Amino acid sequence: MNMFYNKEGIGDTLIITLSSTERDDKAVERNGNVARIYSKETNKTIGYNVFDFTTIDQIETAGVVDGNEELISSINTVIKENGFTDELTFDASPKFVVGFVEEMEKHPNADKLNICQVNVGEEKLQIVCGAPNVGEGQKVVVAKVGAVMPSGMIIKDASLRGVESTGMICSARELDLPDAPQEKGILVLPDDYEIGSEFKAY
Missing domain, CATH: 2.40.50.140 (Nucleic acid-binding proteins)
Structure with missing residues (x-):
């Protein structure tokens, strides 16, 4: 899982990438402030966009976001509140x-x-x-x-x-x-x- 945030460049949106697929295989469904990106072929979740992110948490720097258990817990709450069932997990293992x-x-x-x-x-x-x-x-x-x-x-x-x-x-x-x-x-x-x-x- 990778997360990216740049309020000045793309707006107040946290971009979460879980996996990759071909560009023409992507589809999007949006509920409230959360958009789920998924594979049209397998329905597997590829990632999420969380809009108006400053209402959830504050990220001071632009670019790749280092996750922590508290942040992931907040994101999971928002995902579920907006009708999705995926649960993100925090991976602290070295890369x-x-x-x-x-x-x-x-x-x-x-x-x-x-x-x-x-x-x-x-x-x-x-x-x-x-x-x-x-x-x-x-x-x-x-x-x-x-x-x-x-x-x-x-x-x-x-x-x-x-x-x-x-x-x-x-x-x-x-x-x-x-x-x-x-x-x-x-x-x-x-x-x-x-x-x-x-x-x-x-």
Whole structure:
């Protein structure tokens, strides 16, 4: 789940994204101050727009909103008061973690892409990676789905040339690390990093 708020840019509306779908598969239903965005094909909720948000809570900064239990509880109350049944959950787990590339194979439909099976502690993620230096046995930084990159890009589930990819293996430059090399390539971590632990840039 990602949340975005910019009163000056888009008005007093909190935008909540739960998942993604093709643009032409989206539909909207609105009750009162809440609009539900959903997939026409599956009826799965993709996100919500909550209008007149300052009547619910105050957000002082513009951009990506860091959630907390109190804010999510307030949003759930408003969603239910306006006739919807979804309940949002607060996820405090780290979004940048240390991963271990257990397996790698060439992408069947793209010469420069590899399909990696990456152990991130409690689960294994399939991540399609185009870095020239990625390889089995490496410890790497993984941006999980929902992570917000320093550039502002939000990591989402994706399909790359027909292969599902969950998360991203990061380069030092993508992480905005000081003195990051400019050439293409992921950041390979030393062996003493613990698989599944949170990666902190500073």
